[in-house]
Amino acid sequence: MAKMIQWEKLRAYCQKIIMTFGIPEDEALVISDCLVDADLCGVESHGVSRMTIYTKRLETKVVSPIFKVEAERDYPAGLTLNGCNSMGMLVGKYAMEKCIQRAGVNGSCFIAVNNSNHYGMASYYVNMAAQAGMIGLSGTNAPPNIAPTGSYKAYVGTNPIALCAPTDGEPVLLDMAPSVVAMGKVILAAKLGQSIPEGWALTKEGKPTTDAELGRQGTVVPIGGPKGYGLSLFMDILSGILSGAQFGPHLGNMWNDFVNPQNIGHFFCAIDISKFTDLETFKKRLSQMVGEIKALPKNEGIAEIFLPGEIESRRRSERKAKGIPMEDVVYEELRELGKKYSVEFAL
């Protein structure tokens, strides 16, 4: 039976744990907010279940607890930032804020970031752009878990692409791994001892499997074969090759390397709608599109047609009201962290 956890309590508890590494209150809030928002949206793979690995990386100092960002090249609509091995969420929020500010002047802005770390759920950053009346685009690279078409050996990560645009109501938000499922879901299933459906993952020899642990050691299946592999490759080109970060199999491993920084790369892009058309017109037209899609005739057995991000945003509202259901194993991990870092357990 999953426990129901109040989201602000969860966020405050995680924030306190993060602060034990000397991270200031406001920065710790950004990190915990990003994690808890993933749980609110039902993306548990990118939620507080990551607290154990994040804190271990801070404790071993393989990730720097000191937030620092340096501009390496700086143009009005193009910026390369060095994340100085800081926490990925802090780097990500900073970069998207910068993007929004520059786009507000010049129409759009593209930022490439090197020397960063896992930045959580890409949605978090593109949603910032939509809140500012802009279209947001972001991606990141990640250690390899997709094999290029024709090989069984992982080379590119399940590098996500995320896009978000504002409407009169909730934004339309697509945040997708270029694989049938995110590797995070396979990892979570392995952690919970659950099996996975066939078609999600392959063993490291390239054979189909329903064993989450074997899938975790192997690769996930890209959507549309070479298309998913190609999308993932380009997320790495934009995140890793362009920024000067590591790429492909040269990225450090988050789970078992506590000596070498990962040197992850991200990219961020903001497009200021008001520089292209009237923002109100844009929102009205996109809301019309949303309404028309929701009103389409449904397949047999389908109760509702959803827009990208709609299920997550609805879940966020529900979970803010009713609590976040949490698996026992995650709950116990969080309790352990409190003990370890002398923070009173308050969930």
Add this chain to the structure above:
Amino acid sequence: MAKMIQWEKLRAYCQKIIMTFGIPEDEALVISDCLVDADLCGVESHGVSRMTIYTKRLETKVVSPIFKVEAERDYPAGLTLNGCNSMGMLVGKYAMEKCIQRAGVNGSCFIAVNNSNHYGMASYYVNMAAQAGMIGLSGTNAPPNIAPTGSYKAYVGTNPIALCAPTDGEPVLLDMAPSVVAMGKVILAAKLGQSIPEGWALTKEGKPTTDAELGRQGTVVPIGGPKGYGLSLFMDILSGILSGAQFGPHLGNMWNDFVNPQNIGHFFCAIDISKFTDLETFKKRLSQMVGEIKALPKNEGIAEIFLPGEIESRRRSERKAKGIPMEDVVYEELRELGKKYSVEFAL
């Protein structure tokens, strides 16, 4: 038996036909070059098999033969262009050139275009960026042929996303419809009286089919279900909603409406690599990535691992040397066009 056609002859012949509509020599060359390049790459669905419909649209003046582009909003890294119902290739080439020029000053540039027409193969434009030492990104909307997840009714098009980046050798180039196959392939199969594999398309009632004609009237299957539908939706948001063009089912039909302009939207983005890192470093690192992927261990029965765009670029070289194989039905259509527009048949 397919005939083998010399590519420059084909391009010159198409150019001459296009010029009969009063289109200047240099502009007609852009249009014919874009079509022939698709045939060279093996993307026949976007090649000279489209000459009949393109010329019919010029003849009926539903597409304007006069090339004109007007800037509606103009910022250093953000531009909205009105394509003035000109030929899509002319608008596309102009927009990407503008993008490249602006990115060369400011780091990146994003351009949204309204009131345009079918612009052929998206590869053509992103490749221009790579030739200029930049990363190119482009997309377009198109009349509906993908049903949102949960419905059987088409709402979004097989709106492509194209990305291209330069290496020391051939660029890496991804140009993909967010569907298992491009609708163009189903259309071509229908034209050639061929059947299609199951899993490509659904009838207009949402049932699987291998009949290309029924598939053409129905929808194509998005990759990764909601992911492909979501990608397509965002290509329309960036191309149609942002630019002020039409979107979704409101786009005019290219094949059977010769009265109302389609009002198609595109977007273009160029990212000047030298503003982010050294161009030589970028090319070297991307070439390293390419080399590593090509050297991965292969699945049983696989002779070679390919990068996105590699098959097409290799085919281009081969076909430039040996000729473009052309189906009889397309060959005869081209002969007919020569007769119709009084251009000496020279293939």
